[in-house]
Amino acid sequence: MELKLGHHTKDGIEVVDVEGEIDVYTAPRLRELLIDLVNKNNYNLVVNMERVEFLDSTGLGVLVGGLKRVRAYDGSLDLVCTQERILKIFRITGLTKVFGIHDTVDEAIAARKSEK
Amino acid sequence: MATVEVEFTPLPAHVRTARLVATAVARRSGVAEALLDEVRLAVGEACSRAVEAHRRHCPAEPVKIELTDLGERFEVVVTDSAPPDAETDQGGFAPVAAVSATNGGNRGPGGSHEAPFQPVPAETRDAAFPAAFGLAVITGLADDVQVSSTDSGLSVRMSWPAAPAGR
Structure with a gap:
């Protein structure tokens, strides 16, 4: 499977739903979506990766780029992921210390709200 | 020894x-199911790096992969034809350094230019230097990794244990 993207607003936070494979071929589409959301003044994002089957360093780069963009507006980018195969690459690269990684979208939103 | 190119x-x-x-x-070579995700990701990283280097410097040249069943090891070699100094404008990876490492650290002889791989700090990573990022991931994933400069480009050699008795 390649990449399916969607997004919706929940409790004032933009939730990005990602399904499929994020790699050197598909990552530019996710990058474009994140840039588009920020350009439309969405500075608090949750990326739901529960249905992501594959993630490589190009995808990580896109997520880091998105985080940099929202932080420029004092915003946030949290992740939802419980899959060990995906979490492993975050651990290898040390990015578990950079992103908030949660088990559910509701948990990610609650954690973000509690920090405000 | 059987090789797929x-x-x-x-x-x-x-x-x-x-x-x-x-x-x-x-899988055919007997690599454990639990390691197949690591093989898939590491090979993808090596190929992504090679594709980016080729697209910048030699888009007409193909990227080459050798997949070899060595009996008790499964070895993958991804070779590009981009000039050695091409890595400098991708940032983060020393142009002449060869990397030889295992998950436990440096591994011994692996090329004429050896140096321990120093991943770029996570706080400074972004999409501007995917080459170093990808190599860092490979080093974390593969059981055995050697990155070395060749006459024509860069070679990333990775291997994992295989279980011939299980075939």
């Missing part, structure tokens, strides 16, 4: 194909 035009879409082929051959 693949050459592909340096297009991002073909990296997925390379991953699928590598995973299939790894």
